[in-house]
């Protein structure tokens with residue numbers, strides 16, 4: 001039953017809205033009767049759902065499968081220390097109900113994929129994409145096109161973010177008679193797996209999701225109220241370092257496989273296969289689990305090395321390459337025996353500041369070409385290179401061998417494995 005009248009308490013709460021002719025009583029009732037679904041209760045989902053709940057949006061669905069971990073607290077402002085280890089949707093629900101008991105919060109603790117997306121999306125008026133991975137983005141986009149729902153899109157990375165509204169069923173306000181584009185019109189193909197680092201890999205400044213998320217919340221309110229010019233057909237980017245917004249026109253692609261004139265996608269597809277990556281990154285799941293465990297056990301408990309490692313100290317199933325790699329344990333014994341070898345850390349200085357192995361000399365992979373002269377005289381000697389998890393150090397070793405260095409090896413698993421086996425309790429980042 002739609003709400004048709006505000007009670008005294010609600011009139012008090014929403015006074016500042018009621019004073020706006022663009023909102024008023026009629027608009028506030030539209031908000032109270034609206035149903036929005038926020039996919040992702042992370043950096044973007046937090047400010048989005050906080051502002052929508054505060055504004056009085058009557059039904060807010062939250063879809064997220066994660067639990068709260070300590071590294072979320074730098075930007076995910078719904079949560080506190082007391083929520084660590086709790087399901088995000090549950091912790092968020094409590095906070096939002098406290099903010100506004102009028103609001104109905106629907107918790108969807110689930111991964112959003114082709115098997116559930118249509119069911120999930122169908123009952124909501126506006127969908128908000130606050131996810132951080134490509135399979136979910138394409139999945140949400142296709143479902144929104146198929147079910148004719150506006151998709152309020154935001155994304156963030158390091159110091160930059162973007163926001164737009166995809167709505168292939170609504171008119172592009174800048175081009176009367178033409179419909180708006182969808183995510184696939186802008187990005188027909190997903191990026192090559194591994195070519196685009198995630199926030200978990202590349203970092204993100206904590207206030208950025210607050211800025212982009214509140215812009216998304218603003219677009220949601222405009223769509224519900226039917227006021228202003230929605231960001232359909234316009235992509236606005238924000239650069240936090242320059243305090244600069246830029247707006248680009250986006251147009252619908254008549255050849256788009258899902259919203260085009262002759263669509264080939266008429267139901268959800270297998271998005272993990274399409275993108276070539278899993279929806280949930282197993283590495284970040286393991287990291288969350290370790291963070292929560294560490295925070296629950298208290299940092300004072302004596303750390304133990306990871307029991308899942310095999311007899312050589314490698315993760316189960318690790319494809320060790322003896323010609324190219326050396327285990328952290330072998331490196332440790334070289335160091336203990338004071339063996340004469342050159343030990344190189346090829347990460348960035350910002351990473352070295354988080355965690356380091358004291359005897360390693362820092363030569364970032366990016367600087368190798370300019371600094372290779374520093375390695376003169378070591379062509380015949382033993383060199384071991386390490387990075388974060390073993391990828392960059394392998395590249396570094398390959399380059400050195402091509403340059404005629406005879407005995408170069410990469411430390412398997414990088415400093416993350418070192419911090420599980422040799423220096424347990426050392427930072428994982």
Ligand SMILES: [Zn+2]
Pocket residue numbers: 168181182183184185186252253256257258259260
């Ligand atoms: Zn499209």
